[in-house]
Amino acid sequence: MTRIWQLFESIGKVTLFGLKAVRDAFRPPFEFEYFLKQVREIGWNSLSLIFASGFALGIVMTLHTRSTLVQFGAEAEIPNLQSMSFFNEIGPLVAALLVAGRVGAGIGAEFANMRATEQIDAIETLSINSFKFLVVTRIAACVLILPMLTLFMDFAGIAGGFASEHVLSNLSWRLYLDRAFANVALANFVPPTLKTAVFGFIIGTVSCYFGYTTNEGSDGVRRASTNSVVLSSMLIIVSDVVLVKCIFFFFPDQAI
Numbered sequence: 001m002t003r004i005w006q007l008f009e010s011i012g013k014v015t016l017f018g019l020k021a022v023r024d025a026f027r028p029p030f031e032f033e034y035f036l037k038q039v040r041e042i043g044w045n046s047l048s049l050i051f052a053s054g055f056a057l058g059i060v061m062t063l064h065t066r067s068t069l070v071q072f073g074a075e076a077e078i079p080n081l082q083s084m085s086f087f088n089e090i091g092p093l094v095a096a097l098l099v100a101g102r103v104g105a106g107i108g109a110e111f112a113n114m115r116a117t118e119q120i121d122a123i124e125t126l127s128i129n130s131f132k133f134l135v136v137t138r139i140a141a142c143v144l145i146l147p148m149l150t151l152f153m154d155f156a157g158i159a160g161g162f163a164s165e166h167v168l169s170n171l172s173w174r175l176y177l178d179r180a181f182a183n184v185a186l187a188n189f190v191p192p193t194l195k196t197a198v199f200g201f202i203i204g205t206v207s208c209y210f211g212y213t214t215n216e217g218s219d220g221v222r223r224a225s226t227n228s229v230v231l232s233s234m235l236i237i238v239s240d241v242v243l244v245k246c247i248f249f250f251f252p253d254q255a256i
Helices: 002-025 032-072 075-116 119-125 130-169 173-180 186-194 196-212 219-250
Strands: none
Touching: 002 130, 002 196, 002 219, 032 075, 032 130, 075 119, 075 130, 075 173, 075 186, 075 196, 075 219, 119 130, 130 173, 130 186, 130 196, 186 196, 186 219, 196 219
């Protein structure tokens, strides 16, 4: 029971931390230059991981679905199933979990190290709001960049599926795309992609919280990194359930 209460306590503190970041995000001064730097670092440094994972998942999904659909003579539906699976759920969720593991752990460890070496205190002595400068910019960068990385993951998965289908059945790229996007509507594409902005907010808030508020010295670096990944991943999965239900409520055609 103690650990459960500690978990809820941590979630409550992270929520207040995130609300403070939202409030300060709309208050001057605005650190646009540092924000763009974080967008570049978080987005660009994650592209190779996102592409490799999406491409590999596309190949694996095609191999698994093909072995089943061929038995029913429905191999022509493989591209459509591939695109719908990635756009609706696989792309957004996997991209968020990958970013939580790479970016979340990095932010938590970086802030904890800065706190241990008193770099954050040094920033405060320069009359700079360290919370706005360090925390708000990173959270905003995660919110902005995760939908873009999700799109990259989606199309990497489709490319992986095409590569697998082309090798197995010599399917042309044009025919594969025609089949893949035959039944894709905005309701299947836009809401699942935009929901990753929530995942980005969770990743940025959780990782910044554990790193920024640590007071354990060098021992806090490992703890902040681990807690950032564990809690953000758990909250992403839980929030995904809620967001999917919300999408089905506002876009009932997608649930059919």
